[in-house]
Amino acid sequence: MTRPANPRIQDVARRAGVATGTVSNVLNNPHKVAESTRVRVEQAIDELGFVRNNAARTLVSGRSDTVGMVVIDLGNSLFVDIARGAEAAAAAAGFHLWIANADLDHPKQETYVGRFEEARVAGVILAPVDGPLDALRAARRRRLPAILVNAPDSHPDLCCVMVDEEQGGFLAAQHVLDQGARRLVYLAAHLGLSAIARRRRGIERAVAAAGADLEIVRAKDLSIVSGQESGRRILSESAVDAVICPSDPLAIGVIQAAAGLGLSVPDDLLVIGYDDNHFAAESRVPVSTVSQPGREMGRTAMGLLLEELRDPDHVHRTVVTQPELIIRQSTTPLA
Amino acid sequence: MTRPANPRIQDVARRAGVATGTVSNVLNNPHKVAESTRVRVEQAIDELGFVRNNAARTLVSGRSDTVGMVVIDLGNSLFVDIARGAEAAAAAAGFHLWIANADLDHPKQETYVGRFEEARVAGVILAPVDGPLDALRAARRRRLPAILVNAPDSHPDLCCVMVDEEQGGFLAAQHVLDQGARRLVYLAAHLGLSAIARRRRGIERAVAAAGADLEIVRAKDLSIVSGQESGRRILSESAVDAVICPSDPLAIGVIQAAAGLGLSVPDDLLVIGYDDNHFAAESRVPVSTVSQPGREMGRTAMGLLLEELRDPDHVHRTVVTQPELIIRQSTTPLA
């Protein structure tokens, strides 16, 4: 086998006895080519092991048919789900998705946005780290199509996909109120995080409407250990009916703290988490939670991007997706 | 601002009053350019918002400075760690990493390998789905540098990074034997999976050396629920000192089943998991486990790839990384 390492379209054409334009058509506009010649060309492609050069394709057309996604953190399953949704929608439209992991590092995010722009991807989907979006803004000035997913704020000059965080907080609070809770605690780690602050507003709305009590307690972070510590503090200080947590591990920690104090969840205390991590369903006391529609968010983001690719001057919009209440044992004493 | 959407290197050159070759040098060989002109060129780049076109660069040089990684499943944190390690090593060498998620779908994996080849990436790192590696083999015939990570088998014509699965099994078994266990159970879900079968060999080796007893029990899958079911079955049928599980959720399920039967872990029963998922440390009974060195695997894979880029004819080798025993409460009655 002494064939060239990288045969070109011309080599294929020669071997198949056709013009280069015909090979290009077989690749890109098969319907324009007669069945018989198409078969002959495809055979030549196989025999030579021809792989088309996307660098050249992209250079000619100005844009590739790949979409770049920069993700804040692949360690968080929400963003993996978003990527899955985006990928499915991309594949359905003949695009492919390449992912770059910013790993919670803002400079890295900026670098990757720049790299995707250099690669002349068709567009970019960004699930951003907190911080300025300089690279994205600069790229957009050069007309790079881009969508923001799960960003702290919406942007009028950009399409965005967000989650209704306030509604998530409301759902959680309303649920425990419906179960009879009157003295609620919101275990708010990082009130600086806009998502956690927004959920708080939904919680306050539900609590106010029900005429119940709400106390805001700061947790150190979103971990199980932090839930254990905060749980011990809360539960030993005053009487509480329900603890609303902004993460599932935090909720699990609170449940453990309750057990340590001889309190039973859900009989003596209701606890609800957030995110629906896959272990929430299968912990010792299955944890009620609020689920974010990651796949749908990804699908929607890719849909918006495809719209923008079709019509670069389309009117930007922000799609707000709805979280979903998942009821499990930790908030259902009667079950 | 009526500047062109995509200024080219010539535009930059004109604005800076230099030759195009000089701009190219500023970008690629800064040391060849005098300080003063370099500054002038960089200023022109900023003013024009120039972004170099990697399609053109790649077309000229034949290869881009991006590495493509195709991952079996981003939902599994081991592979996210591998990606992190690979990315760190890539960045240190001036490369960037793009990730494609095969999502346990073999055809998708093949497609993405092909796409990376079409994009003329510098090389590919593949953490493969079970199944034939046709796309990769074909690409390698065209001299695409490629590394395999965590594949079921090593391949002599390719560099590979593997984990010593047998050693992982050995470590787990030896540890519970050291703790005095004599009647061991290996809860082997999917004996078809080569990793699980290999660990079995290590377990058998340790058990044989100690003259202890081993029973192999099939679990349905690697989930908590499966651990609960299998746990109830095992523990009600016969006396067991230790259960070795090929996943942490499975171990958690067994611990829950033990509690349901009035058995205390670790006092009446030792349980050990695998993978060191982040919740294993923080479950009610912290779970001993065997950790796979994901970051190291990724780093090593990228290192091998860089070697192959420097010397395409280097001798291929397989690096076997070592798993690590993580001892927690579920196997330490005295602690």
Next chain:
DNA sequence: CTGTTAGCGCATTCAG
């Protein structure tokens, strides 16, 4: 359908 060609943006080379 064929055969030919221009040009995408860049890196590289060469003489000056």
Next chain:
DNA sequence: CTGAATGCGCTAACAG
């Protein structure tokens, strides 16, 4: 350092 020229592999447009 300049200035000019070449070609990477492909697409698209042309006349036949």
